[in-house]
Amino acid sequence: MAIRFDSWLISIFISRIALYANFMVYAACLPILLNEWQMSATQAGSISSAFMFGYAASLFVFAWLSDHFGAKRLFLLSAVLSASSALIFGFFAHSYLTGLLLYTFAATTQGGLYTPAIMLFSDRYDSSRRGAAVGYLIASTSVGYAFSLAVSGICLNWGGYRSAFIVTGCLPLVGLILSWYALKTTPNTIHPRSDRIHVTTILRRNRNARLLVAGYTFHCWELLGMWSWTPAFFAASVAISGDSFGEAAQFGAYLVASMHLIGALASASMGRLADRLGRRVMLIRVAAIGTCISLVIGWLVTWPIALLVFMGLVYYFSAIGDSPVLSTALTEVVEPSYLGSILAVRSLLGFSAGGVAPFIFGAVLDIMNPPGATPETWGWAFMILGLGGFAATLCAIFYREPGKIRQSKS
DSSP: OOOOOOHHHHHHHHHHHHHTTTTTHHHHHHHHHHHHTTOOHHHHHHHHHHHHHHHHHHHHHHHHHHHHHOHHHHHHHHHHHHHHHHHHHHHHOOSHHHHHHHHHHHHHHOGGGTHHHHHHHHHHSOHHHHHHHHHHHHHHHHHHHHHHHHHHHHHHHHHHHHHHHHHHHHTHHHHHHHHHHHHTTSOOOOOOOSSOOOHHHHHHHOHHHHHHHHHHHHHHHHHHHHHHHHHHHHHHHHHTTTOOHHHHHHHHHHHHHHHHHHHHHHHHHHHHHHHHHOHHHHHHHHHHHHHHHHHHGGGGTTSOHHHHHHHHHHHHHHHHHTHHHHHHHHHHHSOHHHHHHHHHHHHHHHHHHHHHHHHHHHHHHHHHOOSSOOHHHHHHHHHHHHHHHHHHHHHHHHOOOOSOOOOOOO
């Protein structure tokens, strides 16, 4: 059954785009900030890693609290805090230390925009339509990242990184208003628990839940490491042709923004395909494709930019495409009353892995450290990400789908 685009879904979609407006601003500005803030690649990676660790903690707390206080309340609380922290980062981050502290603080406020949203969608849509619905939810995240990168790229050309920080810091206020409008009539559902089973007991007894949590963890290692460093990677590739570093950084931001739009298409389409073909089939296919590209793309940094752009588009499509499938599958193997707690554990593990990945990536760049953009520098760094993709593929292979989804009665 097709998803109907009502005002609720459209408002949530647009609000999350605005709320994520500052999520990718640091990655977009990274080629400039390396010089402006006098950072090594390891230091640059540490800011991305700290952000992901803060985001992981935030996801855990907001997801756990959603089981006890309701997903709607936690989503709106996160929207208020996210809009506030984005403003603070936008106006006051001006060095490595302030950037590290304020970007990490911003991360700790944003977890409620994701896991409680999955719970809201799980309550609103039955299993026959849930894959498509969650696909559109994840797609709004990708469009938000693309929007963040595009606005940052425009601002870099207009007034440098400071203008990018300020403009993307103000936009989440629009998302806050739209979120309140969308959810004002939505019930705040709290699912009662019939017993007090600990979350670790659920994971120990539920093989599919363990595999999906592990697969998501490895997926985040690859995906979040890629998100943090691909703007700099494409900027380095473009700079080989003789463009200025500022022009290369702007081009990198625009290019990766377009790739996030491809990721949005992947989220929407993979969710719908998973409703028709099954979760396991789609997880294996997209994870395997992403792994293969991780293992080779870095070695091709000196190749024609057109080839790299094509590979990057496929990379983003595959790496993001399994996100809605992993989330939808988890809602089908875990009881609703424990879904928030399991999502909390999954988010903590996944984004902790995603927090380590950018730091390790930057450390590999520093260790190789030859002058210019060389295949050895970027090749080994991207191969580190490919290890996560390979492990995620194995988890998908061992996953066993719990039967065909029953079609809902009209």
